[in-house]
Amino acid sequence: MQEFFHLYGYRFNWLNTLDLTIVIILVIQLYRLLKGSLAFNIFVGLLMIYLVYFLVERLRMPILTTILQSFINVGLIAIIIIFQPEIRKFLLVLGKKAPLSKDSFFTKLFLPDKFKSYKEEENIINEVITAVGRMAGSRTGALIVVANTYRVKFDTASSILLDSNINAKLLESIFAKASPLHDGALIIVGNKILAAKVILPVSENPDLPHRIGLRHRSAVGITEHSDNIALIVSEERGTISYAQDGKLVQDISLEELKVKMYEVLVDG
Template identity: 80%
Template sequence: MKDVYQFYGFEFRWLNVIDLLIVIFLVIQLYRLLKGSLAFNIFIGLLMVYAAYFAVRSLQMPILTNILENFINVGLIAIIIIFQPEIRKFLLVLGKKTPLSKDSFFTKLFLPDRFKSYKEEENIINELITAVGHMAASQTGALIVIATTYRVKFDTASSIAIDGNVSAKLIESIFEKNSPLHDGALIIVGNKILAAKVILPVSENPNLPTRIGMRHRSAVGITEHSDNLAIIVSEERGSVSFAKDGQLVQNVSLEELKVKLYEVLVDGI
């Protein structure tokens, strides 16, 4: 069977087409991953260095060629070090696209838990919505992180272990303004409140609105490199927001938040 074709004098194979499609897919995923982040500017800078190298080499400028060539020789190691969080998230995105990922049709169709009852997840969602609604009405600031695929890494020295069931009353008491635990984030893993007063990494995304505070920036920061959902209640305005995949969605209603929680805790299983 003929697998090499000619088009206007150029030869190509179907594998070349597949090769090109894979590269396009990877470039699109890489763009979505880096778009709007500080790493995107670093990536553009690296591309400019490579472009400069090819330019000075074609112009036969030996000194600059040697300098840039030595820089490029260690470029791969530098890229791995600089983009370590982005590479981890990129692999996580690719993992979601595989036939055996939890979001795939194959998994949802053939795994035995497809008929599972989601009463526990629904109860957690209702408790969260109740707590968020009460805190928004009283303008009580809060930051809640829901870990979906793995445990959140955080500083255990500054946090307080809770290990309690998810309940609206417990969440509200933790974020009550006179509570010693109200600063920092609350971490929920599975059906348990794991810890409170957790210090989270702050996002360095320059495209975030300048008016948002540390709670919102921390929510974006913890979701930039992990598959988590962060819920924020503004102390100043009583508004509700959430962050997912490094994207901040502000001023959502309780119904919109409930839909997002179902998407993360139920549809994502």
């Protein structure tokens, strides 16, 4: 191993060791970010191309080296285009932990909890939990996206803008089977119901259970590239699930959902 690094002029000292450690950590985090998505297979393919390039360069194969070098020259642009959703997700996570965000050390230091009020968030949670519980009891299918920090981008042409207060009875009436708004998702931003009948991107994650329906796949899809949580009520079984960070958690209780919503809206 040391001969390999010396071959490329890499000498071990404390600074280079730190450099290598940081690179390894970044690669591990990148693996965790891409694992389970189609982008992971693309990443592995690109990595193999780079490894082949180093091999043919070492073996002094000029034609293949030239071809692969041309590919690598535009590789950065290709990576930005291909992994645009993953890069956006990484920046969202990074921005959420930024020095001036609400869960940073400096904010917690200068804005103690006693000066904060979560009455509005508690009201939102109670109204949503009440509606979800009733819809689960009546097996009324529902998909609710709660945006905490960032606004959700969606197709306004096919959706209905509401900008109304959050109320359990209103949520139930929107998803009632006779309602013209029951298809699609409902978007909550801040303390308002922003829109209903929203068409969301469907996740292409091959690791998702095959038996889940379009609501669950849409919930996972909207959370793969945004800082949101999506709540799902199954029309067939009356069960409750949620999606966050591209992960689906199924068959949870109302109390578990309430704890999760507190983590998202209050604890941040």
